């Protein structure tokens with residue numbers, strides 16, 4: 294059976310990237326590797342839309358999140374975090390394990406944070422030293438208005454705006470410098486279409502100034518050490534060499550396509566999938582602001598989302614994702630990230646129709662496919 298990886302991470306990888314990683318391994322202190330880092334540094338700045346360095350760390354995205362707490366906050370400092378799903382919740386957990394006091398904005402799963410709530414919280418407690426949020430909350434398929442939140446945070450000179458853009462950067466517009474984002478985290482296995490194992494972190498000058506005042510216990514995720522290393526085209530410890538070779542290839546392909554073209558293409562795929570689902574009677578889960586990166590689809594009354602997700606895999610070789618926590622069984626998710634194009638979206642829609650039909654759900658086969666085709670048709 295042919296396999297299709299349509300999960301929101303790890304995502305499908307292009308043959309170009311896979312082949313690039315099959316080359317004999319470079320030594321991480323060899324001059325060729327320094328040259329590679331030099332090129333990748335520039336390309337990452339392009340992707341993050343920043344003039345500052347982007348750190349490359351051998352860890353999953355969560356390591357990048359952890360370092361974004363431990364490098365910028367002291368125990369006893371106060372942080373505000375947006376909790377609108379699994380990954381928002383994680384900011385709170387990391388803060389707690391570093392003795393950081395937390396204030397939480399609870400957002401109903403499926404909704405986006407209201408920037409006014411951030412403004413209210415900061416006004417109430419101006420000692421808050423950082424605001425943590427996701428750009429795209431992968432567990433609910435919602436995009437938070439990070440540009441507007443950053444606008445609020447900007448007027449607090451002692452407060453950092455920290456964004457988990459792990460399922461956002463490279464899929465929709467995230468303007469690190471122009472929007473005043475102080476710390477932006479990404480990871481390799483989602484939008485960048487690489488295997489898991491790399492985290493990326495961009496840090497503003499405001500962020501580095503804060504890091505100088507922080508003495509939190511940390512060792513491996515010491516961002517100042519990584520910052521000094523990358524400026525010399527190195528990583529502090531053994532680099533994930535092969536992944537960085539793949540990264541160069543992935544970034545090269547992204548640059549060839551162009552940022553705006555990527556965003557437009559992904560947005561169209563997400564729209565086609567969402568409208569095809571609505572067209573066959575499956576509502577989009579987000580109540581507002583659906584993210585381009587992942588489409589969360591509500592399961593119709595009387596049907597089991599876990600069964601839909603399982604049938605997709607067992608009958609058709611398609612790996613999607615189910616819902617997490619209280620959404621288990623009620624939602625399933627399809628990625629618009631990774632090495633995907635028009636016909637992956639159509640494949641997803643066709644397979645969902647076939648799975649639902651077999652379960653007795655009333656629908657005319659091809660209805661959703663037709664809707665998706667209309668939207669994706671290159672006129």
Ligand SMILES: *Cc1c(COP(=O)(O)O)cnc(C)c1O
Nearest residue numbers: 353354355380429431459460480
């Ligand atoms: C996947 C993901 C993470 C966690 O990344 P890992 O690589 O699994 O550690 C964090 N935040 C968001 C928004 C994600 O999608």
